[in-house]
Amino acid sequence: DAMVIQNPRYQVTQFGKPVTLSCSQTLNHNVMYWYQQKSSQAPKLLFHYYDKDFNNEADTPDNFQSRRPNTSFCFLDIRSPGLGDAAMYLCATSIRLAQETQYFGPGTRLLVL
Amino acid sequence: GDSVTQMEGPVTLSEEAFLTINCTYTATGYPSLFWYVQYPGEGLQLLLKATKADDKGSNKGFEATYRKETTSFHLEKGSVQVSDSAVYFCALGSGGYQKVTFGIGTKLQVIP
Numbered sequence: 001d002a003m004v005i006q007n008p009r010y011q012v013t014q015f016g017k018p019v020t021l022s023c024s025q026t027l028n029h030n031v032m033y034w035y036q037q038k039s040s041q042a043p044k045l046l047f048h049y050y051d052k053d054f055n056n057e058a059d060t061p062d063n064f065q066s067r068r069p070n071t072s073f074c075f076l077d078i079r080s081p082g083l084g085d086a087a088m089y090l091c092a093t094s095i096r097l098a099q100e101t102q103y104f105g106p107g108t109r110l111l112v113l
Numbered sequence: 114g115d116s117v118t119q120m121e122g123p124v125t126l127s128e129e130a131f132l133t134i135n136c137t138y139t140a141t142g143y144p145s146l147f148w149y150v151q152y153p154g155e156g157l158q159l160l161l162k163a164t165k166a167d168d169k170g171s172n173k174g175f176e177a178t179y180r181k182e183t184t185s186f187h188l189e190k191g192s193v194q195v196s197d198s199a200v201y202f203c204a205l206g207s208g209g210y211q212k213v214t215f216g217i218g219t220k221l222q223v224i225p
Binding site for chain 2: 004040041045048092102
């Protein structure tokens with residue numbers, strides 16, 4: 001089945017130690033998104049790629065970076081995780097526009113010690 | 114800018130009760146409207162959507178009608194089950210952009 005895959009499902013890192021979360025998709029969608037979701041809150045968009053075009057949200061901290069080496073893969077890099085970065089990180093895809101359905105992965109829960 | 118206002122939860126219902134979760138929006142143009150559901154420990158998944166005024170989205174017994182005159186997209190189900198316990202997010206997608214605006218989410222708990 002075509003799907004959005006996130007690895008790992010759980011990630012533990014230390015304060016200040018760089019960490020990378022990965023997302024892959026078999027849907028061949030143009031757009032890939034990264035969201036941060038804290039407990040009992042709505043997903044907060046960090047950035048998205050439309051093909052190779054990177055779009056950063058204005059309030060996304062510089063500590064968060066992303067790479068999309070090809071259509072299928074997208075990575076979220078947190079350069080120096082703080083305790084406040086502990087959250088669920090959701091990857092999603094869509095064909096083209098926000099008017100269309102987004103397909104979410106299961107998420108990676110990040111714990112910062 | 115675009116925004117979604119969703120009733121806060123948690124909502125606790127007995128099995129077979131009627132469910133309504135209110136959602137209103139503000140947006141420029143003619144957005145698409147969505148309800149996403151998130152089960153514990155999982156990502157979001159689309160429950161239903163509507164792309165133009167008066168459209169009714171439906172899935173798994175849930176329904177929502179795109180009301181442009183009241184800028185609303187309320188979620189309803191006639192008879193909830195324990196398995197419907199989850200967090201429900203109302204969302205909108207505006208034309209020409211890739212960004213989706215989510216509501217705060219409403220947690221539903223259905224008790225036997």
